[in-house]
Amino acid sequence: MDKKTLYANIIIDISHEKLDRTFQYRIPEKLLDQIHPGTPVEIPFGRSNRKIRGYVVEVTEEPEFAPERIKPVSHVIREGIPIEGQLIALAAWMRENFGGTMNQALKTVLPVKQKTTEKEQRLIWLKPNPTTAKSLLGELQRKHQTARARLLEALLEQSPLPYETVTQKLNITASVIRAMQERELIRVESIRSWRNPLDQMKKQGTVVTLNPAQQQIVTGIENGWRSGDERPCLIHGVTGSGKTEVYMELIKSVLREGKQAIVLIPEIALTFQTVLRFYNHFGERVSILNSRMSPGERSDQFERAKRGLLDVMIGPRSALFTPFPNLGVIIIDEEHEAAYKSETVPRYHARETAIARGMLCGAHVVLGSATPSVESYDRAQQGQYRLFEMKERVSARPLPTVYTVDLREELRNGNRSILSDRLRKLMTDRLEKKEQIMLFLNRRGVAGFVSCRSCGEVIKCPHCDVSLNLHNDGNLVCHYCGYQQPMVKKCPSCGSSYVGGFKAGTQKIEQYVRQQFPSARVLRMDLDTTRKKGGYESILSAFSNQEADILIGTQMIVKGHDFPNVTLVGILAADLSLHISDYRAPERTFQLLTQAAGRAGRGCRQGEVVIQTYQPEHYSIVTAAAQDYEAFFQQEIFFREMLHYPPKWHMLVVHAASEKEMLVKQAQDMLKYKLLTKMEKEKEHLQIIGPADAAVSRINDIFRKVLYVKAEDYQLLVHAKNMLEQEIRKDPAFRAVTIQFDFDPMNG
Numbered sequence: 001m002d003k004k005t006l007y008a009n010i011i012i013d014i015s016h017e018k019l020d021r022t023f024q025y026r027i028p029e030k031l032l033d034q035i036h037p038g039t040p041v042e043i044p045f046g047r048s049n050r051k052i053r054g055y056v057v058e059v060t061e062e063p064e065f066a067p068e069r070i071k072p073v074s075h076v077i078r079e080g081i082p083i084e085g086q087l088i089a090l091a092a093w094m095r096e097n098f099g100g101t102m103n104q105a106l107k108t109v110l111p112v113k114q115k116t117t118e119k120e121q122r123l124i125w126l127k128p129n130p131t132t133a134k135s136l137l138g139e140l141q142r143k144h145q146t147a148r149a150r151l152l153e154a155l156l157e158q159s160p161l162p163y164e165t166v167t168q169k170l171n172i173t174a175s176v177i178r179a180m181q182e183r184e185l186i187r188v189e190s191i192r193s194w195r196n197p198l199d200q201m202k203k204q205g206t207v208v209t210l211n212p213a214q215q216q217i218v219t220g221i222e223n224g225w226r227s228g229d230e231r232p233c234l235i236h237g238v239t240g241s242g243k244t245e246v247y248m249e250l251i252k253s254v255l256r257e258g259k260q261a262i263v264l265i266p267e268i269a270l271t272f273q274t275v276l277r278f279y280n281h282f283g284e285r286v287s288i289l290n291s292r293m294s295p296g297e298r299s300d301q302f303e304r305a306k307r308g309l310l311d312v313m314i315g316p317r318s319a320l321f322t323p324f325p326n327l328g329v330i331i332i333d334e335e336h337e338a339a340y341k342s343e344t345v346p347r348y349h350a351r352e353t354a355i356a357r358g359m360l361c362g363a364h365v366v367l368g369s370a371t372p373s374v375e376s377y378d379r380a381q382q383g384q385y386r387l388f389e390m391k392e393r394v395s396a397r398p399l400p401t402v403y404t405v406d407l408r409e410e411l412r413n414g415n416r417s418i419l420s421d422r423l424r425k426l427m428t429d430r431l432e433k434k435e436q437i438m439l440f441l442n443r444r445g446v447a448g449f450v451s452c453r454s455c456g457e458v459i460k461c462p463h464c465d466v467s468l469n470l471h472n473d474g475n476l477v478c479h480y481c482g483y484q485q486p487m488v489k490k491c492p493s494c495g496s497s498y499v500g501g502f503k504a505g506t507q508k509i510e511q512y513v514r515q516q517f518p519s520a521r522v523l524r525m526d527l528d529t530t531r532k533k534g535g536y537e538s539i540l541s542a543f544s545n546q547e548a549d550i551l552i553g554t555q556m557i558v559k560g561h562d563f564p565n566v567t568l569v570g571i572l573a574a575d576l577s578l579h580i581s582d583y584r585a586p587e588r589t590f591q592l593l594t595q596a597a598g599r600a601g602r603g604c605r606q607g608e609v610v611i612q613t614y615q616p617e618h619y620s621i622v623t624a625a626a627q628d629y630e631a632f633f634q635q636e637i638f639f640r641e642m643l644h645y646p647p648k649w650h651m652l653v654v655h656a657a658s659e660k661e662m663l664v665k666q667a668q669d670m671l672k673y674k675l676l677t678k679m680e681k682e683k684e685h686l687q688i689i690g691p692a693d694a695a696v697s698r699i700n701d702i703f704r705k706v707l708y709v710k711a712e713d714y715q716l717l718v719h720a721k722n723m724l725e726q727e728i729r730k731d732p733a734f735r736a737v738t739i740q741f742d743f744d745p746m747n748g
C-alpha cells in the first residue's frame with residue numbers, strides 16, 4: 001500500500017530560453033505507469049487553473065515544495081506522441097547514459113527556435129474593392145483622419161505594401177494599422193519564406209544504376225526490414241565500393257512509405273560533390289546542416305522538416321535531432337569517425353543516440369564505413385548488428401598497390417630527408433606523366449611522444465601500454481595513471497642517443513618538396529591554410545581542377561573529394577598517430593592509413609601508395625598496407641579484451657577542473673572514496689584508475705584531473721555516474737569544481 005508519491009517536472013514552453021523553467025505536478029496513482037519523460041500532458045495552470053498542455057521532462061521522488069500544495073496532472077494527452085515528445089524522451093535517454101543535466105540534454109536535442117526569421121515578411125493589402133475604397137477615402141478625408149487616409153491612398157496606388165514601408169515611409173503607427181484592420185479596410189498577412197542553403201543548386205551529371213553487388217546489399221537490408229528485423233545494419237565496404245549509392249536507394253524505399261531520412265556525414269566530408277549527389281536524387285526535398293550556418297538558418301531547416309517540406313536531412317552530428325514527424329531511417333556514413341562523439345556535455349555518441357532514437361520512433365539505422373569502428377564490427381560479430389560486406393570497388397577498379405618503406409633503413413643508408421628513395425622516384429615518375437600526388441602527414445594535435453630514430457622504439461607507460469608524453473618540466477608522464485619518469489637520454493632498447501619528438505610539420509614539408517621539385521605546382525592543406533572561410537573548398541577544388549600537381553596535408557585531405565587523377569599517395573611518417581597517449585591510437589592509425597591509401601587510383605589508372613614508417617612491423621601498419629581490415633580487427637580486439645578497453649570493457653572518465661589545483665585534487669579523491677564506499681557490493685567489478693593529470697593538465701590556469709572507472713558492464717558505470725552526480729549535488733564542497741562525465745572516450 002505504501003506506494004511512493006512521484007512528481008513530474010513539466011515544461012510548457014519549448015523555446016530555448018525557457019527550457020529550464022519547469023513546473024512540478026503530482027502524478028495521480030492511476031497515471032503512474034503512463035508518465036515518462038516526453039509524455040504530453042494536460043495540467044491546471046496558474047491561479048485560474050486553466051488547462052494547458054505541457055511535456056514531462058523528468059519524473060522524481062523529490063517534491064520541490066510542500067507536497068500538499070502540488071497540483072496533480074489532469075490527464076495524459078493520447079492522440080499520437082508529437083515529435084517534441086519523442087525528442088524529450090531521447091534527451092532523457094542521453095542524460096541517463098552520458099551524464100549532465102536534463103536541461104543540457106534538452107538544449108542539445110531541441111532546436112533553438114528563432115522568434116522571427118530574417119526573411120519573414122508582413123504585407124498589407126487593400127481589402128475593399130477600389131470603388132468602395134475611393135468613397136471610403138473621401139469619408140476619411142472629410143473627418144480629417146489623415147493617417148488612415150494616407151494609407152488608403154497609398155494602397156489604392158499599390159497593394160500590397162510591405163509593413164515596414166507603411167510604418168517607416170508613410171509614418172503610420174501600429175495602432176492605426178490595427179484599427180483599420182478591425183474596420184476591415186485592410187488585411188495584414190505574414191509570408192514566411194524559408195532560408196534554403198541549397199537554393200542555388202542545379203541538378204547535374206547522371207544518376208547511376210546500382211551494380212549487382214550494390215543491389216544485393218539493398219535487397220538484403222530491405223528483406224530484413226520487411227521481416228521485422230530491427231537490428232542496425234553495418235555496411236563494411238572498401239573505399240569507392242559505392243556505399244553512398246546504396247544509402248540513396250535505401251532512402252528512396254523509405255520515402256515511398258511516406259517516411260523521412262537523416263544522413264549523418266562528418267562535416268569535413270560534406271562537400272559540394274556529396275551534396276550534389278543527394279540533390280540529383282531528391283531535389284528540393286533535401287536540405288543540409290553545417291556549422292557555418294547562422295542559428296536562424298539552422299532553425300529554418302528544422303522548421304521545414306517539421307512541417308513536412310523536406311524528406312532528407314544531411315549533416316554532421318546535430319542533424320540527428322532533425323524533428324521529422326515520421327522518421328524512417330538514420331544513416332551514419334564513416335561511422336568510425338571521432339567527430340560523432342560530442343566533446344561538450346552531454347558527451348553523447350551519435351551512433352548510440354541514433355540507435356536510441358530509432359527505437360523510440362521505429363526508424364531503421366544503417367552504419368557504413370571502409371574501416372568500421374572496433375565497437376561496431378565487434379557488435380556485428382556478436383550478431384547485434386547485421387553485417388554487409390562490399391569488398392570490391394565499383395567497376396572493378398583495383399585497390400592500390402601498397403609499399404612499406406622502413407625509415408630506419410633509409411637512415412642507415414644515409415638518407416635523412418623526409419622522402420624515401422622509393423617515394424621520390426615515384427613522385428618524379430608521376431610528375432612526368434602529369435598525374436597527381438597526395439602527401440599525407442598524419443599528425444594529430446600535440447603529439448608529445450618520444451621515440452628512437454634508430455630503432456623506432458617508443459617510450460611507453462609500463463602500466464598502461466600507451467606512450468608517455470614529454471612535459472615542459474622534462475618529465476615523461478602517463479595520462480592514464482599518472483606514472484612519471486625523467487626524460488631518457490638513451491634509447492632503452494638499442495642505446496642510441498638519437499631519441500626525441502618528431503617535429504616536421506606540413507609547412508616544412510612543403511618547403512622541402514618545392515625545393516626538390518621546383519617545377520611542380522604544390523598546394524598545402526592544414527589548419528593554417530583552411531582557416532579562412534571557404535579555404536577548405538577552394539584548395540580542394542583547385543586540386544580537383546588539376547591546378548596543382550601535389551597536395552600536401554594532414555588528415556583533412558583523406559576524406560571527401562574523389563580525385564580521379566591521383567595515382568600516388570605518400571604517407572610520410574605512418575607511425576606518428578600511433579603514439580598519442582590514447583588506447584584508440586592503433587585503430588585511428590589503421591583507419592587513417594586505409595583512408596589515405598583509398599585516395600589513390602580512384603580513376604581508371606592503377607594507384608600506388610608508399611607508407612613510410614619507423615615501425616614497419618606494427619600490426620596497424622602491416623594490416624593497413626595489406627588492406628586487411630579483418631586481420632587488424634582480430635589483433636585489436638584481442639588487445640582490447642586483454643587490457644580491458646572498450647568495447648570489451650567500458651570506461652567512465654570523470655573530469656574535474658578548477659582554478660585551484662588543490663580543490664581538483666580533493667574533489668577527485670572524494671569521488672574515488674565515494675565509489676569505493678558507496679559501491680561496496682559492486683566494487684569487485686570495477687577498476688578505478690587515477691586520479692591523474694589530464695592530457696592537457698592546465699589550460700588558461702584551469703587545472704584538470706581525471707579519474708578512470710572501468711567495468712565490463714556499461715550499466716554498472718551508469719549506476720556509478722548516477723550515484724556520483726547525486727553526491728555532487730548534495731555536497732557544497734564540489735561547487736567550485738566543474739565535474740563532467742565521459743563514457744568510452746574518443747580522444748584520450
Ligand code: ADP
Nearest residue numbers: 208209210211237239240241242243244245394
Ligand atoms: P563509397 O561511398 O563506398 O566510397 P561512392 O558511393 O562514393 O563509394 O562511389 C565511388 C564512385 O563510384 C563515385 O564516383 C560514384 O559515383 C561511382 N559509382 C558508385 N556506384 C556506381 C555504379 N553502380 N555505377 C557507376 N558508378 C558508380
Ligand code: ZN
Nearest residue numbers: 452455491494
Ligand atoms: Zn633505439
Ligand code: ZN
Nearest residue numbers: 461464478481
Ligand atoms: Zn600509465
